[in-house]
Amino acid sequence: MITTPIEPALFRGGATLEPATHGLRLHRLPPWVREQFPDPQLLMMESQPSGIRMSFRSTAQRIELTTHSTRVVYRGADRARGRVDLFVDGEFRESDTLAGGDAITVDLTDGTTGFVPGASHVSVFGELPASDKRIEIWLPHNETVDLVALRSDAPLVPSHEALPVWVHHGSSISQGSNAGAPSDIWPAVAARHARVDLRNLGFGGSAMVDPFMARVIRDSAADVISVALGINVVNADAMRLRAFVPAVHGFLDAIRDGHPHTPVVLISPVFAGIHEATPGPGAFDPATIGTDQVRFIATGDPADVAAGALTLEVIRRELASLVERRSADPHLHYLDGLDLFGSDDASRLPLADGLHPDAEAHQLIGRRFADTLLRVRGGTPPFAAASSS
Structure with missing residues (x-):
């Protein structure tokens, strides 16, 4: 050997x-x-x-x-x-x-x-x-x-195929929680369908609109970029509305410093019933510890939304509005996470732990996002690689 x-x-x-x-x-x-x-x-x-x-x-x-x-x-x-x-x-x-x-x-x-x-x-x-x-x-x-x-x-x-490079940042769902295998996480599924070269910056519990993460993306070769933000901020009750929106603007500004013309897709959270209208922080449901399926619960107070607490519904509204206000950037796109995995999908493919899609749902999300990759890059696979400028 x-x-x-x-x-x-x-x-x-x-x-x-x-x-x-x-x-x-x-x-x-x-x-x-x-x-x-x-x-x-x-x-x-x-x-x-x-x-x-x-x-x-x-x-x-x-x-x-x-x-x-x-x-x-x-x-x-x-x-x-x-x-x-x-x-x-x-x-x-x-x-x-x-x-x-x-x-x-x-x-x-x-x-x-x-x-x-x-x-x-x-x-x-x-x-x-x-x-x-x-x-x-x-x-x-x-x-x-x-x-x-x-x-x-x-x-x-x-040996490597000469494919367009897709850089993606997101949470544990992007990292692949509850997927069956490494090639079956939804970004891998999307990459195969759209014929792109994946770099996955999905980190469980760590999609916090961190400035250093924007700098990593800024300095990376990329032909298309996507950023999924919101669920971890809500889970951790890490920000109020006043801090979250400017932080996302700054995150996108930093990416644009290195990629002024690269397509960027801003993705809002997929469906998660516990946090749709209830703020974080999230926690393990103590009643399920030691059972066959540990679940998450939301422990915040919906009344705090009026004071700036964040829910998934608020996050989606604000990210959509933010992209509208950045309309001077023709290469910035908004994707509602419910178009990837919505309440109807959750009824058919329930979130066993309350937060993370299962293996079948990863396949569904990946196939759906492949359509977005093809749309923002133009054409059908394999499309030509572009410069990262």
């Missing part, structure tokens, strides 16, 4: 690599962000490689990828393990579920934590076609991953 060095040229999706205990750790945000704002929630989410995939050409018939994962385990709230998905010449071939790895345990009743070490995992993909082919390996969207070794029975040569 041939050992291929793990290096940046093998990756798509904005990965950076950092030496770690077990190998090389993947990050979705640059070092300066992690140093400037070492928030534990953000650091955990950005080290989960949602949207990142390895891409190469090879005649190999067997590939072995050794990883060492770290996951958070909430006692009384089982979560699906991460997976590694293999595509050959653009077609899904197989998926491997991680085993072992380290676990950080969290007791939702008292907040205590623990650490359980585990072994590395080897994903084996065998009986591949002997012909020269393009291979993509999608890495887990919901576990931190250290890459230990990459082996194959023939050389692996980095």
